[in-house]
Amino acid sequence: MTPLRRLxxxxxxxxxELRTEEIFINMGPQHPSTHGVxxxxxxxxxxxxxxxxxxxxxxxxxxxKIGENVAAQxxxxxxxxxxxxxxxNMNLGWALTVExxxxxxxxxxxxxxxxxxxxxxxxxxxxxxxxxxxxDLGSFTPFMYCFREREKILNLFEWASGARLTYSFIxxxxxxxxxxxxxxxxxxxxxxxLGPALAEIHDLLTTNAIFVHRxxxxxxxxxxxxxxxxxxxxxxxxxxxxxDLRRVGEPIYSRMYQDYEFQIAAPDATGRYPDxxxxxxxxxxxxxxxxxxxxxxxxxxxxxxxxxxxxxxDKYTASSGPVGQPIKHTHKLPRGEAYLETECPKGQMxxxxxxxxxxxxxxxxxxxxxFCNLSVLSELCRGALIADIPAILGSLDIVLGxxxx
Amino acid sequence: MVLVNCAVLLVxxxxxxxxxxxxxxxxxxxxxxxxxxxRVGGRFGWLQSVADAIKVLTKEDIIPTxxxxxxxxxxxxxxxxxxxxxxxxxxxxxxxxxxxLEVAALFLLAVGSLxxxxxxxxxxxxxxxxxxxxxxxxxxxxxxxxxxLALCLAVPVILSGTMDLVAIGEHQRxxxxxxxxxRNPFSFLAFWVYVxxxxxxxxxxxxxxxEAESELVSGYMTEYSGFRWGAFMLSEYIAxxxxxxxxxxxxxxxWYGPIPLTQPFGFGSDSANGFDDLxxxxxVGMKAMLGVIVMIWVRWSLPRLRIDHVMTVCLKYxxxxxxxxxxxxxxxxxxxx
Numbered sequence: 001m002t003p004l005r006r007l008x009x010x011x012x013x014x015x016x017e018l019r020t021e022e023i024f025i026n027m028g029p030q031h032p033s034t035h036g037v038x039x040x041x042x043x044x045x046x047x048x049x050x051x052x053x054x055x056x057x058x059x060x061x062x063x064x065k066i067g068e069n070v071a072a073q074x075x076x077x078x079x080x081x082x083x084x085x086x087x088x089n090m091n092l093g094w095a096l097t098v099e100x101x102x103x104x105x106x107x108x109x110x111x112x113x114x115x116x117x118x119x120x121x122x123x124x125x126x127x128x129x130x131x132x133x134x135x136d137l138g139s140f141t142p143f144m145y146c147f148r149e150r151e152k153i154l155n156l157f158e159w160a161s162g163a164r165l166t167y168s169f170i171x172x173x174x175x176x177x178x179x180x181x182x183x184x185x186x187x188x189x190x191x192x193x194l195g196p197a198l199a200e201i202h203d204l205l206t207t208n209a210i211f212v213h214r215x216x217x218x219x220x221x222x223x224x225x226x227x228x229x230x231x232x233x234x235x236x237x238x239x240x241x242x243x244d245l246r247r248v249g250e251p252i253y254s255r256m257y258q259d260y261e262f263q264i265a266a267p268d269a270t271g272r273y274p275d276x277x278x279x280x281x282x283x284x285x286x287x288x289x290x291x292x293x294x295x296x297x298x299x300x301x302x303x304x305x306x307x308x309x310x311x312x313x314d315k316y317t318a319s320s321g322p323v324g325q326p327i328k329h330t331h332k333l334p335r336g337e338a339y340l341e342t343e344c345p346k347g348q349m350x351x352x353x354x355x356x357x358x359x360x361x362x363x364x365x366x367x368x369x370x371f372c373n374l375s376v377l378s379e380l381c382r383g384a385l386i387a388d389i390p391a392i393l394g395s396l397d398i399v400l401g402x403x404x405x
Numbered sequence: 406m407v408l409v410n411c412a413v414l415l416v417x418x419x420x421x422x423x424x425x426x427x428x429x430x431x432x433x434x435x436x437x438x439x440x441x442x443x444r445v446g447g448r449f450g451w452l453q454s455v456a457d458a459i460k461v462l463t464k465e466d467i468i469p470t471x472x473x474x475x476x477x478x479x480x481x482x483x484x485x486x487x488x489x490x491x492x493x494x495x496x497x498x499x500x501x502x503x504x505x506l507e508v509a510a511l512f513l514l515a516v517g518s519l520x521x522x523x524x525x526x527x528x529x530x531x532x533x534x535x536x537x538x539x540x541x542x543x544x545x546x547x548x549x550x551x552x553x554l555a556l557c558l559a560v561p562v563i564l565s566g567t568m569d570l571v572a573i574g575e576h577q578r579x580x581x582x583x584x585x586x587x588r589n590p591f592s593f594l595a596f597w598v599y600v601x602x603x604x605x606x607x608x609x610x611x612x613x614x615x616e617a618e619s620e621l622v623s624g625y626m627t628e629y630s631g632f633r634w635g636a637f638m639l640s641e642y643i644a645x646x647x648x649x650x651x652x653x654x655x656x657x658x659x660w661y662g663p664i665p666l667t668q669p670f671g672f673g674s675d676s677a678n679g680f681d682d683l684x685x686x687x688x689v690g691m692k693a694m695l696g697v698i699v700m701i702w703v704r705w706s707l708p709r710l711r712i713d714h715v716m717t718v719c720l721k722y723x724x725x726x727x728x729x730x731x732x733x734x735x736x737x738x739x740x741x742x
Contacts, residue, residue, distance in 0.1 A: 025534050033619040047538070047712055136619045138610060138709025144437035210611055210708045386538065387711045390619045 022050070025386075029058050033136045033390040036400030038374075042389065049389060052381040054374055059404040067364030071329040072098045072353070073172050075364065080166035082349075082366060083402040085128050088121035088157075089344040091170035097351040098172045100252050101338035102327070110174040110324035111256050112316040116187070117157075117170060119305040119312065123194070124153040125345035126298040126305075129234075129397040133295055134205055136394035137214050142204045149197045152190045159183060174324015184313050191306050198302060206280045206299065215292040216285035219380040219392035223289065229379070230372035233347025234265070234301065235396055238294035242266040245343035253342050259315070262308050265300040267293055273300055291395035298397070330359050337363075346370050346397060366405055370398040407493075410503040414492050422642040423454035429642075429701050436705045461638075464631035471532025472628060480530060481629065481636035484523035488640035490516040491647035496571045498660040498685030509570040510562055513651060514555050517606070520644065521547045524608075524615060527637070528625035539624025542712060543608065543615035549719045550605040556727035557599040560592050560734045561585045561655040570651075574659030584658035589741075591733030596656045598727045600696075603648045605715065605723075607641070610704035614712055649696030650689065657692050660685030 025042040028034040037058035043051040063082065067075045072094075079090040092114055099106065106114070131146030154164045160179055161169035169176050205211045221231070226239045236243055244264040246257045263274045271282045271293070279300065286292045333355030341350035347369025356362035373396045380392050427442065430453065434441025442450025468477055494509040496502040506512050521544060528540015562568055564585050565576040577583050586596045605612040616624035626637055653659065710718070 023534060031622060046541075134708065138613065138617065138619055139707060140433075141437050141705050144439065148438055204706070205708070208708065210710055210714075213714055214708060214711060385711060385713065387614075387617070387620050387709075 027389065033394065035132065035393065035398060038393075038398070038400055038403075040377075040389070040393075042386070044386060047385050047387075049381055049384050049386060052378045052389065054377055056371075056374070056400070056403050059400045061405065063405045064364050064366060068361060071331075071359040072333060072361055073327060073329050073331070075361075076171060077166065077168045079351075079366075080168055081401055082368070082405055083125070083344060083346055083370070083399050084165055085399055086118075086121045086125035086345045087165065087167050088117045088170060089125075089342065090349065091168060092118050093340065093342040093344065093349050094351050095170050095172045096252055096342060097338050097340040097353050098327075098333070100250075100340050101333060101336060101353055101355055102172075102331075104173055104327070106174050106324045107321050109316060109319040109321050112312050112319060113175055113179065113323050114170055115256055115260070115312040116179075116309055116316060117160075117175075119308045120153050120156065120187070122305045122345045123302050123309075124150045126234075126302050127153075129298050129345070129394075130201060130205070130295065133394040133397070134211075136390040137211060139205070139211070142201055145197060145200055145204070149194060152193070156183065156187055156190060159186070171326035173327040174322070176326060178323050179316075184317055187309065187313060191310055194302070194306055198299065202280050202299065206296065207283075212283045212285060212292065214387075214391055215295060215395070216283050216290055217287050218291045218388055219384065219395060220287050221289040221294075221376065221380060225376065225379060226289070229376040231347070231376055232369045232372065233343070233345065234294055234297040235347065235373045235376070237264070237266040238297045238395075239289035240267050240269060240293075245341060245348055249343065250340060253340065257308070260308050260311050262304045263300075265297045265304060267297075276300065279303075291391055294395040294397075332357055332359055333361055341367070344369060346399060346402065347373055349402070368402045368405060370400075370402040374398045374403055407504050411493065414503055415489065418489060418492055418643055418646075419639065421646050422639050423458070425642040425646060425697055426454045426457065426638070427451060428698070432698060432701045433705045436702070458635065461635035462632055466632070467628075467630045469532055469628050473530040473532065476526050476530035477628075478633070480523050480527035481633040481640075483526065484520055484640040485636045485643070487516060487519035487523055488644040488647060490519070491644070491651070494570065495647060495650050496574060496654065496659075497689060498682040499571060499575065500682050501686050502571055505571055506569070508568045510558055510568040510573075510655075514551070514558065517554075517644075517648075518547075518551060520640070523637075523640075524625045527629065528615075531625070531628035533628050535621045535623070535627045536625050539615045539617070539621050539627070542617075542621075543625060545712070546608070546612065546614060546715055546719075547606050549716060550602045550723070553598055553719065553723040553727035554602040554606055556724075556731045557595045557602060558651075558655065559731055560595040563731075563734050563738055564588055564592060570654055570659075574654055574661075577658045578661050580661075581658065581663040583661075584656065584663075586656040586658075589734065589737045591730045591737060592656070594726060595730035595734070596652075598723050598730060599652055599656065600699075601718070602723055602727070603652060604700060604703070605719070607644055607648060607700075609645065609700050611707040611710050612715060613704075613709060614715060617709060619709075645697055645700060646693055649693040649700070652696055653689050653692035660689045662688050 022043055022045050025044055027040040027042055029037040029039045039055040041053045042049050063078045066078055076091055079094045080087040082090050127146040127150040131143040134142035157167055158164045160183060161167040221239050223239045223241050226236050242264045247254060267273055267288050271286055271288050335355055335357050337354045339350060339352045341348045349369050350367030352365035353361050354363035381389055431441045442453035444450055445456045446452030468474055491513055493504050494506045494512045524543040525540045528536045561573050565573045577585055585592050608615050616626055626634060629637060
């Protein structure tokens, strides 16, 4: 009997069982890829995450309560700070809600001006979403390319409104000012430069094998789940639901877009996009509703928004007259209530206002799309790897200013 | 004599690392449409690394209360020692060798593995979960990639019949077609597997999982600050240059240029004068630098792989390819020589 065999047959020898434990990991609020002050508690078994619980509220600023203490027009700057990456869209949402309550009509030129501004801001917001998404996946360079393009939009906005991030430019009743002369030409030039820049990002990300491996088939969100959780915007459309308030919203909002040609960015059941012959086709691994499609919906939407802005610039130049007169701070809101949802870059942002024969609203409420989109995170992250958490969270594209308000 | 060599080498290696850190910032900036450092030192920010070093040295020394104080302190220096030990056996030209070893290739593989301990210790001793996961990833990743790396390194060893790196270099005299990379299809394959495995064992992007900034904050480096962090950083760049240098020596013709020029240009000449050695060292240094620039270029272009993909790449592609290159080279040598 060899010594080894003797050792193995000794009775005192027992197989050692490896003890594995679940660990709780606190991700955030100071974490590089939680997109702000979001805290996630992960329950993990090694690299596999069994449960993700988001904790929010770190950026709560009582915006709604403040809205009940200032005039409707004065609340515009507070809407800027909700989705601060798409402040024009926030301004528009609130302005339209109050206009709906007041029964106010904005002149045609003002409507086209608003379309130009919100669609440009949609591009800016999606550029940040795509850029930071690349960052979440460990690729630094596309982030810089996206921010280079976004910078041009911010310069345009700065030229028009004086601000680079929180514009407060779209006001109840119209806009603060008309566009400065030369702006339209500069905007055309930007749109010409955007196409090649997007092609560059398609090269670096959309068709990159590692990127496809990291996103395709990861975090698949079924359409029914998306609807059940109230997901909207690119998160909903990425699951193949062609739902866009710019087409199906309330008349006061969808009327702004009725003469515009554009496609709703949503894949069909086979993962094909309408009119996407020039764009890269979806990889074989991609499933409708996964991170890749949510990312691609944003890329697609940028092209469509650029198309809308081109049309809007033409319509704006062709039209004449005022862009609308912002209402005075002392303008009384009639008794009654109004609720309106608009299609913001992150999803459907809703505002609710109750008037009380006073310039100061009786009640103000904001329905955040990021909040609903974030709530589906625990559903998507079950059984994912730790590396997938930033990939899934990034694809939801939340902004904490809007989640917490 | 070895001690003197080591002292000279230490200065050289730290200078190279400082240059590489600056180069990484400049190249990254150019790739990203930025300027990078422009001010320190007058132009091009060429003194940026010195400024960084001063900053890092004057930072507060923080050791988390949860950390194991001794292991936490040991880890960065172990990383530095592991990276630096490579240079003891790496020849720069025929006569510029700090210590000529008969089994240099084996020695390099052995000391190269030391770095795993440094990162594993750093990750374990930090007392942070992010660090722990980073350390574990390092263990999984680097131990797996050592195998294809060793198999690839065996290819030039077979071709030259020796483990002495100086002799391996000497075997590649005479133009680009005598470089081991172009000797036969299998060694060509081995070179590319070597590039992949080397990048992975250095934890460079797209294999930078142990420090994965967007997932693990900074992985094993999360709790490190000041000089200890600097030591990790320095050792990363030192190891980068070392592994490129090794690649240049064993695959890319070592100190021989692509075109066999005769005297007085030195490349490929027989005489053993100091001028020749200097030119040879410059040649191999430039090849290694090119390798590092490629690594930087890759890092700033690609997203990061996921841990399961990293293992797939290693076990499904690198390992069989390296084995094929190894066996193929053996057969090639048997049939053709």
